[in-house]
Amino acid sequence: MSYSDVLSIFSGAFTTLLLSVAGIALGLPIGLGMALLRWGRVPAVARFVAVYVSLLRASPLVTLLLLLFYGLPNMGIEIGPIAAGVLALTMNTSAFYCEIWRSALLAFPREQLEAARAVGMRRSMCLRRIVLPQIARTSLPALVNEMSQLIKVTPVLAIVGVVDITRAAVRIGADTYQPLPPFYVALAIYIPIIFALVSVQRWIERRQARLEASA
Template sequence: MNTEQLQLVLQSAWTSLPTLLGALPVTLGFALGAMLLGLPLGFLVALARLSRLGWVRGLSSLYVSFIRGTPLLVQIFVIYYGLPSLGITLNPIAGGVIALTLNAAAYLSETIRAAILSIPRGQREAATSLGLNAGQTMRLIVLPQAARVALPSMSNTLIGLVKDTSLVSVITVVELLRSAQLVIARTFEPFGPYLAAALIYWAVSSLLEVVQRVLERRFSRGS
């Protein structure tokens, strides 16, 4: 690549930035939405995986195994393109959010389950001896400690979701990657817009990593 080509690439990346940054809220909205919806669902799945009922454990384990064992792109296709054959039609935003939420919930459930299991059983027994019921023990004793253990993995899940939102571009959602593709369709210069999109993903992920480290230090001081 000579100097002139490099200048063209940099100019293309710079001129595409306003359009790409305009699509960034969509990317962040998908990631945060899937995280906020995936957390309670993941918590319920984690509790199901810890249930004493065999059929509950079995169904929840099957769900986690299926989601973790299939590509997210295939899950998006099944939800957006497959469900209409069953009479369920979703718009691109709803289809993308549902797919990302179901995917995130499976991974979050394993994080939450492992965090709950990391709390010594003796603490639960001590809480019971003090007259706390199972719900109070979970809410007051187990979950505050489990949250500290789970924080790094949950933060990594959010960072992964930011990058995974690029996959909803295949169902015409105009997020960051799709916005870059639309710019390329107008300019016929792919390197600059794709480079700019990659730098934005990197910047957002790096910022989230900084926030993660701050939260981890704060939680560790509070422990």
């Protein structure tokens, strides 16, 4: 492997991080919003969200990606590989985030909401100051796990031409007829990314535990 080959893999790593961060940044709040709609028990909206989430969770990411990439242009909506990748990742991961958030909301004791409303707190303030901090803490391990999964499924985007870490390693292996070295480099990049994500989770958990102990 040459120096330029290593740079190509790192360029793919930047693409992987960019798409993953975009999918996470968009999917988290969208998933939370859908979970709140279902938790709020608005009849028509909650049912629609439930069907939407079920369909997305049942759809393979590669199928969703191809449907967006080839289907939207037929409807007059031009979309490039990167945009299609971000949209597919966001739609896919937001459905799983929705279920993670909803699980935490269902476990949340509604008595706390009733007590807060009894002392005059508005519903929006209750959500912001009471509900969200607690469900964020309980959902953190599952959310980080879904983030890790999202990063590890980004090679699927190569099917529409997105050059991520794995796609770059495959290309270099095919050009040099030495497939193992590029994959060693790719693995050496993936592991620190996932490790950093898990380390942030553990740091947040330790910090929260210290705050609770001092309270």
